[in-house]
Amino acid sequence: MFLANNTLAFADVLEGHAEKSDQIRKELESELFTGKVEHLERSDIIHMTVSQVLDSNINIEGDEFFAEVVNDVEGETGVIIPKGTFAHGRISETTESKRLGRPATISLDFDYLITPDGREIPIEGKMSTKLHPVASTAKIVAQDVGYTLAGGAVGGFLALNWLGLEAAIASQGYTLAGGAAIGGALGLGAALMRKGNDVLIAPGDEIKVKINTKVPLPVYKDSALMQHEMFYPGLDIKISNIKHEEDPFGEANTITLTVLISNMSDKTFSGLDSALVNDYNAVFRPSIFGDTKLMFKQIKPGDKVIGDISFAVDNINRKFWLTFYDRRSKKPLTKISVDNAYRKVSDKTKKKNDKVRTRKVNFKKETNLFDEM
Numbered sequence: 242m243f244l245a246n247n248t249l250a251f252a253d254v255l256e257g258h259a260e261k262s263d264q265i266r267k268e269l270e271s272e273l274f275t276g277k278v279e280h281l282e283r284s285d286i287i288h289m290t291v292s293q294v295l296d297s298n299i300n301i302e303g304d305e306f307f308a309e310v311v312n313d314v315e316g317e318t319g320v321i322i323p324k325g326t327f328a329h330g331r332i333s334e335t336t337e338s339k340r341l342g343r344p345a346t347i348s349l350d351f352d353y354l355i356t357p358d359g360r361e362i363p364i365e366g367k368m369s370t371k372l373h374p375v376a377s378t379a380k381i382v383a384q385d386v387g388y389t390l391a392g393g394a395v396g397g398f399l400a401l402n403w404l405g406l407e408a409a410i411a412s413q414g415y416t417l418a419g420g421a422a423i424g425g426a427l428g429l430g431a432a433l434m435r436k437g438n439d440v441l442i443a444p445g446d447e448i449k450v451k452i453n454t455k456v457p458l459p460v461y462k463d464s465a466l467m468q469h470e471m472f473y474p475g476l477d478i479k480i481s482n483i484k485h486e487e488d489p490f491g492e493a494n495t496i497t498l499t500v501l502i503s504n505m506s507d508k509t510f511s512g513l514d515s516a517l518v519n520d521y522n523a524v525f526r527p528s529i530f531g532d533t534k535l536m537f538k539q540i541k542p543g544d545k546v547i548g549d550i551s552f553a554v555d556n557i558n559r560k561f562w563l564t565f566y567d568r569r570s571k572k573p574l575t576k577i578s579v580d581n582a583y584r585k586v587s588d589k590t591k592k593k594n595d596k597v598r599t600r601k602v603n604f605k606k607e608t609n610l611f612d613e614m
Contacts, residue, residue, distance in 0.1 A: 273358055274459040279316025281456040288312050288595070289328060289448045290558045297335050297345035297440040304332045306349070308448060311558040312595070313466070313584070321458040323466050324580065325560065327355040334369075338439055345439045346370045358465070368448065370440050445494075445556040447599050468560065468578035475506030475542075476575055478563065480582035485557055485594040488530050493597050495531050497551040498563060498579070504544050508574065510565055512536035517552040517579070520560040528553040557598060 289308040307327045314322035334348040348369040354362040442448075482499035496517065504510065512535040517525045527536045531551020540546055554561070561579040566572065583591075 269358075270459075273461060273465040275319060275462055277318050277460040278457050279318060279321045279460050281314070281321065281458065285314065286449050287314055287322065288599070290445055290556070291442050291448070292327070292444060294444070295332065295347055295349075295440075295442040297337070297347050300332050300335060300347070302332055302334055306330055306332065308351075309558070311447065311598075312591075316458075316460060319460040319463070320466060321460055322354075323357055323461060325357045329353050329355065344370075347440050347442065445558060447558070449599075463584075466584070468562070468580050469576075470562070470578050470581065471573065471576040473506055473508070473565075473574040475504070476508065476510075476565070477503040477505070478565070478575060478577050480563060480577060480579060481547075482590065483579060483583050483586050483594075484590065485597045486531065486551070487597060488528075488553060494555070494557055495528060495551055495553050496557060496561065496579070497531050497549055499547070499549050500535065500563070501547045502540055502545065504540050504542055504546075507542060508567065509542065510540045510568075511538055512550050514568060515550065515563060515565050517554060517561045518564045518573075518576070519554070519556075519562075523555065524564075525552045525554045527551065 288311045290311050292307040292309055295304075295306060307329055309328075310322060310324055310326040313320045313324050328351050330349050330351040332347060333350045334346070336346045338345040346369060351368070356362070479501045480498050481501055484497040485493060486495040486497055487493050488495050502510075512527050512533075515527065519525075527533070528551045529536075530553065532549035533551075535546070535548035535550040538546065538548065562576040563579060564573045564576045567574050
């Protein structure tokens with residue numbers, strides 16, 4: 242009788258725990274998703290950038306890496322894959338450069354996506370910098386090449402992770418919990434410009450990811466995708482436009498913001514008191530190579546101004562916050578999310594930005610002059 246009662250009590254605990262977990266999961270899903278489902282189509286392309294350097298001379302077969310989605314992927318009713326979604330992969334093969342101008346190659350395998358809300362979507366995808374045999378025979382060493390390779394997703398609407406994306410990345414994704422079902426398959430590919438012998442893919446380089454088949458995905462609520470911001474009383478700052486531009490050396494590393502400032506606070510500012518701060522807490526001050534009108538302008542209490550200000554950053558695809566600092570304490574007073582503002586930028590501007598970022602995709606590894614001595 243004692244054993245039977247304890248068994249019944251233990252079963253009640255398990256049942257109660259399961260019901261509570263299911264209730265929490267449903268509440269989280271209701272906060273994140275609209276309840277609608279959209280499909281990625283075969284013609285859709287996802288822009289990604291790698292999160293660390295992949296070098297044909299250094300990396301070996303089996304090395305792990307992450308790529309990150311740099312633009313929201315939208316269906317007809319909303320975002321289905323948000324910016325910041327990671328793709329986990331491994332290097333499946335590397336080859337050294339050979340004679341007759343044959344370049345080195347890197348082949349990549351992808352096995353799952355990790356969304357910012359902690360969902361893991363299993364995939365099978367491949368990407369390679371190898372030329373088609375016909376192109377290789379013709380000695381075409383600089384050519385846009387698109388790769389579309391089949392991938393399959395088994396199951397997959399996984400439970401939301403309480404530990405967050407950072408923990409998932411740090412533990413190679415093993416902190417993510419399993420769960421329900423999104424089916425489908427992704428084919429990953431890239432349009433690459435290659436010149437030279439050795440392959441170097443660095444953070445900031447974009448990879449075009451092509452969908453191979455339909456994938457049903459839930460639609461996010463707009464509120465679920467908003468980045469945290471910090472405000473100072475009386476200081477109203479709005480970002481009305483965001484342009485991605487090249488610096489004088491042809492590098493696409495400049496972000497120019499059109500900013501509207503209403504300063505009804507007790508502080509005096511100028512553009513020199515501002516910076517772009519990314520999600521790794523790297524700080525980038527205004528650039529002298531961009532628009533400098535707002536940089537040197539004094540914004541006193543009671544002033545209302547509008548103008549452009551440019552920042553040169555290390556990776557234009559990261560998340561950024563426009564931050565203004567107190568002149569005396571040097572502490573941040575306000576942080577305005579560039580990503581939040583980007584959602585309201587016109588489609589025309591977004592297309593122009595995409596062209597700037599992908600205009601010169603070159604995975605050539607520059608020759609070290611000391612190696613030639």
